[in-house]
Amino acid sequence: MKALGFAELFAQLALLNQSQRQQVLTALHPAAGLDRVVALIDEIRRDGRRCPDCGCERWHRHGRANDLQRFRCCACGRTFNDLTGTPLARLRHKDKWLDYLAAVLESRSVRAAAKRIDVHRNTAFRWRHRFLHRVKDDRxxxxxxxxxxxxxxxxxxxxxxxKLDRKPRRRGxxxxxxxxxxxxxxxxxxxxxxxxxxxxxxxxxxxxxxxxxxxxxxxxxxxxxxxxxxxxxxxxxxxxxxxxxxxxxxxxxxxxxxxxxxxxxxxxxxxxxxxxxxxxxxxxxxxxxxxxNYLGWQWALDGGRVASVEQLLRIAFGVINR
Structure with missing residues (x-):
């Protein structure tokens, strides 16, 4: 959108009623969540960024894909982004990650977290253990x-x-x-x-x-x-x-x-x-x-040691790509 058109549209926001403002916020929430998580990923990886294949610290920018900046290693020529080689690689719906991590901090069940962020329960379960994979090592x-x-x-x-290696037990x-x-x-x-x-x-x-x-x-x-x-x-x-x-x-x-x-x-x-x-x-x-993973989750929550989604996301990265 051109700057003039945006200025005119922005000026009309004050004329919206409460219901309309809520609709605008709901429509902008996914994009705002995506921008926030992409900025956090860049901030977390910026200082220690290196090729996950050969460990070289020399790289140059190489376009964008899946909302993330890609890089090319100057030594081996491999391309990568800040999630390559991490438990979070190839996870979709980045705009919902921070909302999901908030559900993790609240210790919500798989189904409750899935309902809250509108994803399938299998996705919520897979995300749980992808995000907790490095949390258990934070000791x-x-x-x-x-x-x-x-x-x-x-x-x-x-x-x-x-398949079980024993006879099944009824309800545990x-x-x-x-x-x-x-x-x-x-x-x-x-x-x-x-x-x-x-x-x-x-x-x-x-x-x-x-x-x-x-x-x-x-x-x-x-x-x-x-x-x-x-x-x-x-x-x-x-x-x-x-x-x-x-x-x-x-x-x-x-x-x-x-x-x-x-x-x-x-x-x-x-x-x-x-x-x-x-x-x-x-x-x-x-x-x-x-x-x-559940032991690591409890350690993160015990005594309020991890209190924000940003902190939990940093721990999920750990010392990856090193």
Whole structure:
């Protein structure tokens, strides 16, 4: 539209009634959402932009496609855009991304989110795990000071699978074996007193010292004091790696005791377990294969750590293309 025609049209906006203004806003909302998300993508990728194929930082602009600027690598000649090689590549309806991320921050179900932004429920489910793919990796580098660690268990689920490796259970059902068995997913959570948290789905059944070496040891400060329950796996792990360790015997009624290092308890990590279970209940069961994504989602929301769609979109990119 020419500038003169736009000026005349813009001058008439003041003459619109409330219903007409709402219609104009509704018509402009998708375009405004698209412009906003494209600008955010450019801002996020601008400083670290490089060829996803060879890693070269020398490139030049090479036209536009699918509402995004394309680039050509000066070294290998490959073309790419800011989504190439990311979990968000080839996702459509960019104008609805920020509205969808708002639904993620509100912990809406797949069907509720799909209805809100007017997409198919399969699209909403696919978007959920594309956007959460890197969120689960957004974790602190180290836990220091007094570090509480404990495991919790959820019934394994093959929800959505076309073929099961066991007999189907009615509406989730119960584990076929009593106690801690191969029918339960083990979730390890470690949390220091500053609120920094790491978690991992270690596998099926009881926690093993080798799993602690894999998931906890790289994140544990050498000077940290590890506080756990009376599970024998933890002292064996601590002795093997020279880590200071204190145990709380909750089964004997011990909750808190004082020491020179401070209060010895695992109430922070147990409270985190409780919040995670209460939050997860709204989804009426999740498949084991996606459990790590839900752990990342809960960590992003816990305590209001991620409070805006822009921040969530930045985490979804992570260190992609590096």
């Amino acid at each position: 602190p580098a180290r836990l220091s000071g007094i570090v509480e660690a404990d495991e919790t268990f959820l019934l394994e689920s093959q929800k959505g699978s076309r 059902g119960r584990a076929a074996l009593r106690g801690i068995s191969r029918h339960l997913d083990c979730i390890l959570v470690a949390r220091d007193r500053s609120g920094q948290t790491i978690d991992a789905v270690t596998g099926r059944g009881a926690l093993k010292a080798a799993q602690l070496t894999t998931y906890l040891l790289p994140k544990l400060d050498p000077q940290a004091l590890l506080v756990t329950d009376a599970n024998a796996t933890y002292p064996a792990f601590a002795r093997a790696h020279g880590i200071a360790h204190q145990a709380v015997n909750a089964s004997a009624g011990e909750r808190v005791r004082m020491s020179s290092a401070g209060a010895i308890h695992i109430q922070n990590v147990n409270a985190y377990h409780r919040r995670f279970r209460e939050w997860l209940a709204r989804f009426h069961g999740v498949a084991s294969r996606w459990l790590s």
